[in-house]
Amino acid sequence: MTKAVSQIPKNKPLSEQVRKAMKKYFATLGDTNPANVYEMVMAEVEPELLKAVMKYTNNNQSKAATALGLNRATLRKKLYRYNIIEKP
Numbered sequence: 001m002t003k004a005v006s007q008i009p010k011n012k013p014l015s016e017q018v019r020k021a022m023k024k025y026f027a028t029l030g031d032t033n034p035a036n037v038y039e040m041v042m043a044e045v046e047p048e049l050l051k052a053v054m055k056y057t058n059n060n061q062s063k064a065a066t067a068l069g070l071n072r073a074t075l076r077k078k079l080y081r082y083n084i085i086e087k088p
Helices: 013-029 037-056 061-069 070-082
Strands: none
Touching: 013 061, 037 061, 037 070, 061 070
């Protein structure tokens, strides 16, 4: 049986990309006040994360839920929300 691994890489390319993207986003706002930034970022990032993990697990929702640290019902709800899977 394989052991679950949860490691934070020493170099953080994903966090670096987020930092750069947010810096660029705020720079382009000018005098406009940002609103719902968390929701905007999650709406762009979360579906891609879910798709990548589903592909990695060959669309096995139980394995994907475990890899993401979610319960399977929560994963399914998110998959439906982003139209990654269709409701039966």
